[in-house]
Amino acid sequence: MNRSQGGWRPGVPLGPLALPPVSRAHIAAYAKAAGDRNPIHLDEEAARAAGLDGVVVHGMWTMAQLGRLLMEAAGPHGRLRQFAVRFVDVVRPGDTLVCTGVVTDVQTSSGEVCVACDLWADVAALGSGPRTRRVVQGQAEFVVPDLQVRVISGMN
């Protein structure tokens, strides 16, 4: 591993973070904790009235999972600078998500390493071979302090 910049370099993967199927209990718990009670997440009728095939998982739930991918990549001392996504397709109860990312740029300044990455969430397409369906696509930037870089290098 390249020890400069803490091993961060373009092409380094983040994840994959494979999640268990999303359940209606996940949706209900998230709606309550986030205070987001838009009925398209909880009520089949309301979802169909909005032009959907049925209830959908909160986009912010899926974004939270990509946030987990970032937290794990950056470590406890890492600090997020930016995190932006597009919700390109719906996630339904029972869907199985995989969150993945890749480092696109690494800059060092004032003793900090700034890591830019692309990240995305896919739903496994069951029963139709290895194809997956992209549901969220985004970018993020996080900073890893110099201290952590030295600690990690020192442990190698």
Next chain:
Amino acid sequence: MQLEDLRALVGRWSEPVWNEAQPEAWQRFAEAACLPWPCGQPLTAPPTWSRTLDYGRIPGLDLPASGLLHGEQAFFYERPIRPGERLACRSQLAEVMEKTGRQGPMWLLTLHCEARDEAGQLVVQERVTLIWRRREGDV
């Protein structure tokens, strides 16, 4: 609402609302979203928790209680949120666009949200794009 009504609101801010950044709320959020807890050293909020803050109501903006879809979401972090701090949160209707998708006409509303600390310094900003699908009979 009509498109002209929405366009007339572009640039308008909500009154700031004070929110408390409580670690108990962070933990409840983390557990509900299946995230690891605690988050960060020193302790901070999960990356997307600030979306749950009350950013106030933009005068004149009447959004439907059901049916809005979330199109895009961005966070710009100035510094980590500190446990127990108070945040003044407000939002602005930044842009309104009309588009035609596979399911017919839709309005894209972009909101700009900001949370400031008691010294008035920015802590986190958000850009939120909502999709409002229009159907026949909508007024």
